[in-house]
Each structure stands twice: as C-alpha cells, then as structure tokens.
Amino acid sequence: MHYLLSDVAYWDLERECLILHPSQKLRHTLLKFRSTVVHSNMTSSTVHLEGYPDTHFPITHSTPGSSTDSATSQSVYSTLPSLKHWILQVSTNKTSDIPSLSLSQLRRYWHPHWKFILDRSSDTNTSTPLTFTYPPSFWKQFWRLPIPHKAFTPWWRLLQHCISTQQKLHRFRVPQIDSDMCTICKIDEEDIQHMFTACSSKRQFWHAALDFLHLRHLFPTQALVWRALTSFDSYQHRPLNDSILCRLGCIIAILWQHHWRCKIDDQPWSTPAALSTLQADLLYVSFVPSSLPNTV
DSSP states (O other), X not given: XXXXXXXXXXXXXXXXXXXEOOXXXXXXXXXXXXXXXXXXXXXXXXXXXXXXXXXXXXXXOOOTTSHHHHHXXXXXXXXSOOOTXXXXXXXXXXXXXXXXXXHXXXXXXXSTTHHHHHOOOXXXXXXXXXXXXXXXXXXXXXXXXXXXXXXXXXXXHHHHTOOOOHHHHHHTTOTTOOOOBOTTTSSXXXXXXXXXXXXXXXXXXXXXXXXXXTOTTTOOXXXXXXXXXXXXXXXXXXXXXXXXXXXXXXXXXXXXHHHHHHHHHTOOOOHHHHHHHHHHOHHHHTTSOSSOOSOO
C-alpha cells in the first residue's frame, strides 16, 4: 500500500503548515493499522490488515541505533524516489540535495525572508539589523562577552529586531497607540534605531557616556555608534575588541533602564539621571580603562 503525501495532506499558504485531509477509506485503514500495532504483541515480522489481503507492513523489534533499525530505515527509503535531482541553495557558496539537508537547513529555506538571509551583503546604514545574516562566529563572540547581564537582553533584542517600538505597535494597531511618534523626543517616529541611538533627547547622554567610558574618539557620530551595535565593526570596518563592546553594553543597559522608566512612569528623559546611574554603579565603572587604548 503506497500513498503520496498529497493524498493525505496539503500545504496551507496562509497558515504556512501542512493540513491533513485523508480520505474516509484511508482514514479507516490507518486507524485499523494503529489499532493492530498498539493492541497486539507483534510476534510476527509483518502485520496484515483485515480486508486488505495484499497489504502488509514490515515490523522489526529493535532499539534505536541497532543494525535492524538501520535496515528498516533503508527498506523504507528504498520505496521513495531518490530526490537527488532536487538541489537547494543552503549558503552563499554551497548547495545540497534534498536527502542530505539537515532540519536547520530546511527550516531556514522555509523562512519567508530566506533570500534576504542568504544575501549577507546588507547595508549597515539601514535601520533594520542584519539579524539572520550574522555568521555563527558573530553570535559566539556576543554570548562570550563579559558584559553586565542587564545588557544582554536589550542588545540581543536589538539584534533580533524584536522590540516594541512605537512604530511597530502602531503598525500592529495596538488600541492604546495612536501614533508612531517617539513619546520621549516627540519629533520623529520611533523605530529601533531611533530608540537606541537617533533620539535627540538621548543624544546628550550618548555623548556624555562615551566620554566617561573613553569611547568618544571612536564614535564621533550616532551613525558610527549604530554600526558598532549592529555589526561589531568600527568605521574602518575593523572588528571591535571585547573591551570596547563591553563598554557599549554598559551604555545599552542604562539606556534601556531609563527608556522604560520614562515610558512606564510617563516621565521626561533626564540625561543627568541616566549618567548618574552609569557613574554610580561599580560594575559599570570597572569597565573604564585606566589609559586610553590606541587600537580597536
């Protein structure tokens, strides 16, 4: 008894999932098979369904990883087409046939933004972080940074573009949000870049914090700060060292704390209060170098 996947399921484009729709006869057959397998001792190597004399299922009793288990897998695959003529692009310079794909590669291929993920040559001047285009080495460096725990969550959410900005909430039509305007500066719409670096009310804090942490010479503009936060690179396209990234993480932690204090308590932004929090925390102060480094 052979069935195609299309006999029992179809792909729902809107829900992006497989929907089972077996015929009444097939459903009855599958139920019989399930009942036979579950409620019998299975002493035979095959199972026959009543009413289907030409139908039998090979049954093996083995543990995962055993030779008989491997033989069963081979017998199952022998009934399927090879699919080796189906080739998918799994990276910028590598292709793979369908049987050789891993689950992670298959999930990535199904991602709605797969073409963007495949193209790593993204413009770092855009307000959209690179997200899925980061190589594994980028994430390894990020998670190994000895930055304060308060910095990991906001920075990770920034990199994932997963923050409830005014722009996003307004686009989602949240009832309480009637505008995408930044509620702190009340000048521009609040996207993720505006929230972290471009807000005019927070600019003075960035300047003061960069001076305090000996970073102002590396990031004279907010565009360079954004580049560093989203690519870990300097304006010379050179990778930033852990010391610099840790100090940027301290600023992010303070910025995140005071941003939501303003939003939740409906208070105006206060640069002196944010800078005081940075300077009063001994953990943050410990990241200040004793001398100004010459390299990044």
